[in-house]
Amino acid sequence: MSAFEFTVNSTPVVVxxxxxxxxxxxxxxxxxxxxxxxxxxxxxxxxxxxxxxGAPVDSCLVPICQVDGSAxxxxxxxxxxxxxxxxxxxxxxxxxxxxxxxxxxxMLMAARAYLDAGGGAxxxxxxxxxxxxxxxxxxxxxxxx
Amino acid sequence: MPDLTARTDPAGAVVIExxxxxxxxxxxxxxxxREGPAxxxxxxxxxxxxxxxxxxxxxxxxxxxxxxRLVGIDLDPAFDWSSLVVVTAADIPGDNVVSSIKADQPIxxxxxxxxxHHAEPLALLAAPDxxxxxxxxxxxxxxxxxxxxxxxxLVSDHLFAAYELVSGDPDAAFAAADLILEGEYRxxxxxxxxxxxxxxxxxxxxxxGVTVHGSLQCPYYVHTALKRGLGIDxxxxxxxxxxxxxxxxxxxxxxxxxxxxxxxxxxxxGRTVRMIYDRHxxxxxxxxxxxAIVRHRTGVMRDGRLxxxxxxxxxxxxxxCTLTPVVLSRxxxxxxxxxxxxxVRIRARAARTNTPPNGAFRGFGAPQVQFATETHLxxxxxxxxxxxxxxxxxxxxQLGDTTPTGQVLRGSVAGEEVLERAVEAAEFExxxxxxxxxxxxxxxxxxxxxxxxxxxRERTASGIGLALAWHGAGFTGSGEVKLASVASLExxxxxxxxxxxxxxxxxxxxxxxxxQLVAEALGVAxxxxxxxxxxxxxxxxxGPTVASRTAMVVGGLLIKAAQRLRAQVEAATDxxxxxxxxxxxxxxxxxxxxxxxxxxxxxxxxxxxxxGDAYPAFGWAACVATVDVDLDTGEVHVRDVVxxxxxxxxxxxxxAEGQVEGGTLQAIGYATVEEIKLRDGRYLNDRLATYIIxxxxxxxxxxxxxxxxxxxxxxxxxxGVGELPMDVGAPAVVAAIADATGVWIKDLPASPERIxxxxxxxxxxxxxxxxxxxxxxxR
Numbered sequence: 001m002s003a004f005e006f007t008v009n010s011t012p013v014v015v016x017x018x019x020x021x022x023x024x025x026x027x028x029x030x031x032x033x034x035x036x037x038x039x040x041x042x043x044x045x046x047x048x049x050x051x052x053x054g055a056p057v058d059s060c061l062v063p064i065c066q067v068d069g070s071a072x073x074x075x076x077x078x079x080x081x082x083x084x085x086x087x088x089x090x091x092x093x094x095x096x097x098x099x100x101x102x103x104x105x106x107m108l109m110a111a112r113a114y115l116d117a118g119g120g121a122x123x124x125x126x127x128x129x130x131x132x133x134x135x136x137x138x139x140x141x142x143x144x145x
Numbered sequence: 146m147p148d149l150t151a152r153t154d155p156a157g158a159v160v161i162e163x164x165x166x167x168x169x170x171x172x173x174x175x176x177x178x179r180e181g182p183a184x185x186x187x188x189x190x191x192x193x194x195x196x197x198x199x200x201x202x203x204x205x206x207x208x209x210x211x212x213x214r215l216v217g218i219d220l221d222p223a224f225d226w227s228s229l230v231v232v233t234a235a236d237i238p239g240d241n242v243v244s245s246i247k248a249d250q251p252i253x254x255x256x257x258x259x260x261x262h263h264a265e266p267l268a269l270l271a272a273p274d275x276x277x278x279x280x281x282x283x284x285x286x287x288x289x290x291x292x293x294x295x296x297x298x299l300v301s302d303h304l305f306a307a308y309e310l311v312s313g314d315p316d317a318a319f320a321a322a323d324l325i326l327e328g329e330y331r332x333x334x335x336x337x338x339x340x341x342x343x344x345x346x347x348x349x350x351x352x353x354g355v356t357v358h359g360s361l362q363c364p365y366y367v368h369t370a371l372k373r374g375l376g377i378d379x380x381x382x383x384x385x386x387x388x389x390x391x392x393x394x395x396x397x398x399x400x401x402x403x404x405x406x407x408x409x410x411x412x413x414x415g416r417t418v419r420m421i422y423d424r425h426x427x428x429x430x431x432x433x434x435x436x437a438i439v440r441h442r443t444g445v446m447r448d449g450r451l452x453x454x455x456x457x458x459x460x461x462x463x464x465x466c467t468l469t470p471v472v473l474s475r476x477x478x479x480x481x482x483x484x485x486x487x488x489v490r491i492r493a494r495a496a497r498t499n500t501p502p503n504g505a506f507r508g509f510g511a512p513q514v515q516f517a518t519e520t521h522l523x524x525x526x527x528x529x530x531x532x533x534x535x536x537x538x539x540x541x542x543q544l545g546d547t548t549p550t551g552q553v554l555r556g557s558v559a560g561e562e563v564l565e566r567a568v569e570a571a572e573f574e575x576x577x578x579x580x581x582x583x584x585x586x587x588x589x590x591x592x593x594x595x596x597x598x599x600x601x602r603e604r605t606a607s608g609i610g611l612a613l614a615w616h617g618a619g620f621t622g623s624g625e626v627k628l629a630s631v632a633s634l635e636x637x638x639x640x641x642x643x644x645x646x647x648x649x650x651x652x653x654x655x656x657x658x659x660x661q662l663v664a665e666a667l668g669v670a671x672x673x674x675x676x677x678x679x680x681x682x683x684x685x686x687x688g689p690t691v692a693s694r695t696a697m698v699v700g701g702l703l704i705k706a707a708q709r710l711r712a713q714v715e716a717a718t719d720x721x722x723x724x725x726x727x728x729x730x731x732x733x734x735x736x737x738x739x740x741x742x743x744x745x746x747x748x749x750x751x752x753x754x755x756x757g758d759a760y761p762a763f764g765w766a767a768c769v770a771t772v773d774v775d776l777d778t779g780e781v782h783v784r785d786v787v788x789x790x791x792x793x794x795x796x797x798x799x800x801a802e803g804q805v806e807g808g809t810l811q812a813i814g815y816a817t818v819e820e821i822k823l824r825d826g827r828y829l830n831d832r833l834a835t836y837i838i839x840x841x842x843x844x845x846x847x848x849x850x851x852x853x854x855x856x857x858x859x860x861x862x863x864x865g866v867g868e869l870p871m872d873v874g875a876p877a878v879v880a881a882i883a884d885a886t887g888v889w890i891k892d893l894p895a896s897p898e899r900i901x902x903x904x905x906x907x908x909x910x911x912x913x914x915x916x917x918x919x920x921x922x923x924r
Contacts, residue, residue, distance in 0.1 A: 034194035035187015037390070039340045040424040044833035047340055075187035089185040093177050096799040099807065100652025101184030102191060102341040102390025127841040134833075136338050136391050137652045139806030140841040142799070 009077025046133030211826030239376030313488030322444030341390025354381025394505030432504030476510030519876030610880025617760030693865025779897030793864030812874020
């Protein structure tokens with residue numbers, strides 16, 4: 001065991017776990033942040049997408065030792081606080097971009113990374129940005145809207 | 146009635162453009178998805194998110210044989226078993242049966258019993274931590290004696306069900322036909338691929354019962370299964386739905402299996418046990434869409450009129466019956482397509498094979514048969530040199546027509562309406578003419594600047610294709626009468642209004658639309674109506690959340706309950722419900738209305754003769770797909786889809802469009818990329834890396850048009866939307882590929898290999914019978 005220090009949604013955390021433990025498990029089990037979901041465990045579905053120093057990653061493929069000293073953002077850190085939705089979340093809610101909701105946290109994080117990188121309302125660019133996030137409910141149309 | 150944002154067509158159906166609020170609904174925008182904020186902040190709790198301190202982890206030991214006798218289950222004596230629980234068939238307190246239509250599927254194969262498929266559950270393990278569990282799995286040895294397997298449903302002599310429908314005199318009619326066309330069409334397995342895997346947590350209770358929390362569609366299916374398998378009563382078995390990350394039929398009957406397994410482990414361990422499948426196990430062991438082989442022989446007149454259909458449907462049920470008889474029944478009834486034909490013979494059977502059991506998946510038998518019907522009709526049109534649109538215009542059911550079960554279509558018939566709306570919006574005839582000219586002029590159509598296929602213009606061809614379908618609303622035949630569902634509405638003593646049903650939310654919008662319907666009937670705001678958790682301890686059995694029945698059937702029951710509640714309160718208070726119900730509750734106490742399903746007037750079906758009203762109404766769907774095909778590689782990109790769906794009445798436009806778009810993309814996956822390969826009865830591509838579904842880059846632009854031809858026997862006119870789009874997407878894509886390339890793909894999916902093989906005339910891909918083994922591998 002060894003201790004790893006990083007921030008989650010700007011809050012410093014220290015976890016004492018084996019270095020190869022998946023970031024996904026650390027978030028869900030050590031830190032109780034179950035908003036990040038596991039869909040396949042092999043980097044295909046994107047349900048576990050979080051931002052690692054601003055870049056979208058599949059947290060099921062990231063060992064915790066690679067997170068030491070980094071900043072992690074999850075769905076729990078989105079929003080305006082006290083349960084109020086930010087404009088991106090509000091857009092998902094109003095357009096119907098969330099159905100069953102299991103891909104939604106990962107989809108939101110991929111969309112957040114796209115917007116933070118200056119992405120705009122270009123259909124093809126949005127499709128490219130969320131191509132690593134599978135959704136089986138929406139046909140993607142309302143997510144892109 | 147219609148406002149400026151809608152237009153009324155001559156038949157009285159109202160066309161709703163996307164994003165426009167349905168006329169006739171309460172003023173104001175449709176409400177937002179109720180549980181949306183929780184899903185968008187990570188607060189929503191799916192099964193694996195639920196915390197039960199001290200819970201153990203469960204695992205399933207599965208067969209690696211397709212057909213064998215189970216001789217022994219050996220636990221390695223060198224392993225420390227003291228901290229584990231092992232469950233075999235001998236530990237099952239009730240019947241060793243997964244309760245379903247037939248009692249053929251064991252919860253666990255008993256010693257000496259027959260293993261019927263690869264991945265069949267043989268034993269269960271639970272351990273306090275995952276590492277111990279993983280080690281223990283490797284310390285279990287299974288001994289079997291092989292038995293000869295059957296993989297081909299065409300040769301299997303074990304039938305789960307068979308139906309024959311005959312109307313008119315097909316043999317005589319064939320003799321009078323101008324043209325007779327035959328064809329055989331094959332479709333394989335399709336995985337539902339909800340993004341949340343099957344998951345169940347069982348908590349034993351002091352009275353010998355169990356509570357399961359899980360990802361599921363039908364709480365009372367699981368409840369019934371627990372009672373039978375554990376030998377417990379109504380009160381001892383309790384089923385609570387957690388937030389559910391997609392179902393599509395895959396969580397219709399399968400959750401009974403995983404719930405029984407979790408409950409058996411929890412009972413023996415005396416503590417909570419979590420059974421959470423990973424993707425590999427979910428793909429390996431859970432139900433898929435039934436593969437099918439469909440043969441058509443059709444007699445037509447020169448003008449395109451259908452005069453005789455002879456159709457044979459063979460479905461592969463897999464190793465156990467599950468819901469196969471009803472899947473087959475729906476398939477048989479829909480097999481002729483939405484077309485008037487006076488002389489029809491439909492023979493359908495479903496056979497057992499030694500492959501994992503197949504079960505419910507959105508469409509439930511109808512997508513398989515209508516892929517065949519529509520592709521065959523498009524080939525007939527081609528043979529007669531008439532347009533695919535004209536042959537449908539000539540034959541599509543009209544009001545007053547009679548179906549092969551003898552059902553007279555008395556209302557809510559909108560096949561022509563959806564057809565015309567779809568082809569108009571897609572400019573079908575104009576684009577088809579243009580593609581034909583391009584095809585005649587040379588290689589590619591050269592009409593696709595910036596195609597995602599990244600192929601030179603001259604080596605890419607565009608095509609456009611059309612399909613039309615019908616889909617029976619609700620349960621088949623006398624199903625709803627037998628279910629006798631109950632939905633309840635309660636005015637609580639403190640003046641709250643609460644909906645009590647077992648109808649589950651799995652993304653489709655139950656939790657949003659049911660309060661909407663009740664609020665409108667009571668004349669109160671949407672937010673004033675609560676919806677109780679789907680927990681069998683509190684809610685009545687409103688039937689399974691399947692067959693696109695929730696909006697129509699359960700919604701209808703709730704509106705009637707609301708009307709009764711309103712009348713009772715208003716009679717007592719002499720004031721409007723909205724302003725007086727709190728006072729009423731204070732003075733009179735709680736008031737609960739239980740509304741039981743009553744047969745729709747004039748709707749009847751005879752299960753023995755298979756005659757009568759197979760469904761109270763039908764939904765109607767048309768789809769126009771535009772594809773680009775790389776002529777060198779056979780790769781297909783579906784560029785645009787126009788989907789027109791008659792769903793009776795639109796309750797919530799955003800949610801309804803979401804159903805159409807999502808169903809359309811699943812159908813496109815079915816058409817182009819989704820395929821299970823089998824060897825010796827085992828799924829080869831049992832990971833998400835190898836079972837492919839469409840991504841955002843594969844998804845077309847989908848334009849959905851919602852048409853309203855209301856079903857008059859329910860107060861709100863809704864007919865259901867979930868399954869309709871699944872019926873039309875695949876044949877439309879295959880027709881578009883034919884328009885681009887000139888070749889017909891008769892086996893789904895239309896993979897590049899099959900397209901190239903068809904274009905070159907070389908059988909590069911030998912068509913395998915669904916469920917069949919690949920050629921034996923050297924071992």
